Amino acid sequence: MKSICISVLLLFTTSLFAQEAGKAGELLKNEASKTEIGSVNNKKSDVKNKNNSGFRNQGNPANNGFRTKNPQYRWNQEYGYSEVFLRIPEQGFFSVEIGDQFISNNSGKFRFFDLPAGRMPISIYESGYLLYRTTLNVRNNSRLVLDFFTNEGLFLLDSYPVQSYGFNSWNDLWNNPYGNSGNINYPNVMDNQTFQEFMDTMKNRAWFDDKKLVFINQQGRHAMFTSEQISILVKDLSFDKNKLALAKSLFPKCVDKQKYFIVGEALDFESSRKELMDYISKL
Template sequence: MKSILVSVLFLFAANLLAQEAGKSGELLKNEASKTEIGSVNTKRSDSKKNNNSSGFRNQDNNGFRTNNSQYQWNKEYGYSEVFLRIPEQGFFSVEIGDQFISNNSGKFRFFDLPAGRIPVSIYESGYLLYRTTLNVRNNSRLVLDFFTDKGLFLLDSYPVQGQSYGFDSWNDVWNNPYGNNGGLNYPNVMDNQTFQQFMDTMKNRAWFDDKKMEFINQQGRHAMFTSKQISILVKDLSFDKNKLALAKLLFSKCVDKQNYFLVYDSFDFESSRKELMEYISKL
């Protein structure tokens, strides 16, 4: 009887933590008209015999490379990425700007996109389902989920530094916005070496508390911290009032709040510790 109860509680907890279509992200409006939805994509073909895998951007109707001797070496026109997932069975195609990807894996990753407003169209077996416009920023990665019955959701936007991926698993890109990290692989948390580099940079650029807090706040827009990292950041400040303000600010950015007691030792005065404890207890 006890084992059955434990199993039921486990399944109940799993359902609470499970992802749900439309649970996270900003719904992007479908700009395709009713007459366009379900129409065949005349510009592209999803059939295998006509599928283009050559990598060339400019082709004529016969699929051959057009003559073009105007070479462009190391052209700089911005760098952005769009990662789009379709967690449903089927053969889908996604077109973003001049890039087109078809597969049945449900994962579509676009690189080397220019910044600005870029049209995106989604097809199933060659028939248009959805069309909208993405506002892509330079050196950023947009992460989206698409559901045929709900629409396209913008989950989050992340900075891309040096065109690096910045994650351990492809699935983490889409799963982390739902909070499904299992408490093991924290999203957007710097490793020890990167965090030390961050501290060194802050100390070189910001000597006073206000500048340090500004630097940390800017980084915190796109990153999460562990309790130990927050403790180090708070302890680096000179005055307790600033330490308290920073500790309160970073609590929402902490990935292991159960260990936030580590931050208490960063204060010089007991009154500051008590105030932080009271602040957290009311959240």
């Protein structure tokens, strides 16, 4: 009986913190009119009811131009962590489709995230008409960088490892506002014991600011820090100009950038705090 009560209590507690549509964040007003909601956008040249050879058709004639309702929510769907960056340095309105992702713009820059590893079809359109189609070999945790020229074709420039973005997975960005942030494990971030050992070693080897800066930049090259840890490192320096320089250099290595104001409080002068905030706002 006791175990049953505990199980019920756990289920009840879990339900209190479960994600639910519309229970977090600020609701933004739907500016579409009632007649527009659910209809197909026919203004773009790449959306037509009638298809021809090589023309991308997003519409489903069986739906008579209206979408089906009753969406199925998937909170923690993991698709992949590979990326493809494609540039088209020509004037025109281009569209790029990789797998089930589709991007259209006239900026010439197309960035695809959350791609699964494996062979991925890629199609390139101009004003809706197919120009090029091939298959990419996308590797796990890698970023392919490509250039496309309408007269020459698609060129793979290089492949790079995807750098850590400072959180365990992209889902954390969306799940944290619901209060589901209790078990986040940041990659390469120092735990308290390791950080204390880091501080002790630095104090034994480096007495002055210049030596400390060299030590932090060298030894912390492959580590991530919390705002609180960076604040401690900044406070340990003697001169405010060195504190400011360190606060700027460690911002990309911070795993909780939303709390970086803590680091600003470690600076001696208000002018330095303002300079740090100005610097961060421009990144």
